[in-house]
Every structure is written in structure tokens, then in C-alpha cells.
Amino acid sequence: MAHSELSNDLIIDTIESLAKLLDEFYVFPETAVKIRVDLFEKLSEGEYSQAVNGHALSEVITYQMQKISNDLHLNLYFSQEVLPLKSNDNWSSEYKELRLKLNNYGFEKVERLPGNIGYLVLNEFAPPELAGETAANAMSFVGDTSGLIIDLRNNSGGTSFMVAFISSYLLDNSSPVHLNDLYWRSYNVTQSFWSLPFVPGKRFGGNKPICILTSNITCSAAEEFAYSLQSLDRAQIIGEKTKGGANPGGIHRINDHFQAFIPNGRAINPITKDNWEGRGVIPDLEVASEEAYDIAYKTLLNKVLENYLNHPYQGEELLIAEIKNKLTLL
DSSP states (O other): OTTTTHHHHHHHHHHHHHHHHHHHHHOHHHHHHHHHHHHHHHHTTTTGOOOOOOOHHHHHHHHHHHHHHTTOOOEEESSSOOOSOOOOOHHHHHHHHHHHHGGGGEEEEEEEEEEEEEEEEEEEOOOOOHHHHHHHHHHHHHTSSSEEEETTOOOOOOHHHHHHHHHHHHHHHOOEEEEEEEETTTEEEEEEEEOOSSSSSSSOSSOOOOOEEEETOOHHHHHHHHHHHTTTOOOOOOOSSOOOOOOOOEEEEEESSEEEEEOOEEEOOOSSSOOOOTTTOOEEOOOHHHHHHHHHHHHHHHHHHHHHHSOOTTTTTTHHHHHHHHHHHO
């Protein structure tokens, strides 16, 4: 397909097929109707004929769908090459596993900072069946730290199963905690996610302070993690308002050159009875993302120092001195 070629027949087929897919799969049927009406109105008015190529058309339609739905997961994509009739699931699975492995399953960094503060940089919530051992090792490493920074500033999502897995390390094992629900339109069922009564390795526990760092890139499952722990009053969110994508779904082939991501589920927090779609997770302390680390580190050092001074234990003098020394340098 030539870069500038965009026939009227292809435009019509794309609009009609997209409208049918929305009616069948989109998690909010009433909104799907509104989008369909808008698509056909603009088609009849000739608005789409102004698109110079497929990329321009996909951008225009995506903007219109998101404006009506306020759903950032709802997207139309254009491919210059002919899209395969059916994806090669085996190849896709092998590629995904290799990509995750080469990126250490999203675990970019884990370390102990002066003052016994743990620091975890997590860029993806990978499936536990692939990343469970790496996750357990990372969480065990910070298990004995006195405070924890979890950096999600470059995390654009993943799976709710890993969200629940990692969250379990940050809570006590006395009883499971209800973290999140996902309602799926296609099956008309609600899937619940709870913390686990047992995790391999060492728990950080449910009492020590946690700061989660966010940016306007933080999205989807990363937002679920931050939103759930914030709702449980388990973590302080520091950074920027997140992107605002709460509705999971899948890719649907429309024709040879267009495909759409259509959410067919929605998140429902058991405490707020709501989610972060279109709004993002609002930080407890809203600052520029590049400032979030320093502020979180200083915040945790002060909290840990206050705890040790109020509840002194023999042998902690060296740690108290280390914290005081670090605070003078910040």
C-alpha cells in the first residue's frame, strides 16, 4: 500500500468494521453506541476524506473515540504492511518471553540506600509464571530494610497477577487483602485479586513506610498497583499524576491495514468502588517526576529516624548516626 493511498472504500470498511467491533466488545455498550453514531456522522460529512494517509486517519479516529469515552486504552492503529489474518501465537509468546528475560522481567534495579532504605526500580509488571523467581529475589532483598521506595516512573503496565504478587510482600500475612476487581463484559463476570497468604522469600511487611514514585508515563497495571496501595493507606504516592488507563482489553484486526485496541473490562477498586480511568492516580505529594526520588528518600529517612528515636533499641545507634549524616547531605 502506497504511503499516501487511502481509498474511500477502505475508509468506509474501517469505520463500519470498527463500529461493529465496538458494539460487540467495548466494556461500555452505551458509549459504544455514542461512538458509532459519531463515526458515521463524520463519515457522512466527509471529514475522514481529509486524512492524507492511514496514520492520520487512525489519529483522528482515536482522538474522537477517546474524547467521547475518556478511555485512553481505546485506540485505532494503522499498518503500512498487510496485517496477518491470524497472529502466530507461538512466535508471539516466544518473542514476549525473550523480551521479558532480556529486560530482567522489568526489575531494573534493587539496592539498599544509606539509612537502610530499600530502592526498587520496576519498569513492568510481568506475568508471575515467568517473573516470579526474579520478583521474589528482589522483594526478599529489600525485606529487612526500614523503608522502601518503589520507582514506577517508567512503568507502563503489565498484568494484575504480578500486581497482586508484589503487593503481597508489602502486606502482612494475617489475612488476605482484597486489592482490585476486573469486570469483563464478554463473560459478564468479575475477577477478584487478593493478596497471597504465602509468598516465597521474605516479606517487607505491612507496617514499614513505603513511597511509590510516579510520572505521567506510569500507566495501566502500574496505576493499579499505586491506586490499590494508596486506597489501603499502605503507601505514599510521590510524583506526577499518572496517565489514566484502567480498562484492559485486546487487539482486534479490522482489515488489511487497520486494527484496534478495544477494552472489554474495567477495574473496580473494592474501597473506592471506582478506578483511575481518564483521571490518573493523584499523588499524595504532587511534584515533578525528576524531583520525586530525592523527596521520597528524605521523607523516608525522616520517618525511619523518628521511629527509631521514639522506640529506641540497643544496637541501632550506628543506623541512627548514618541516617542523621545522610540527612545533612540532602
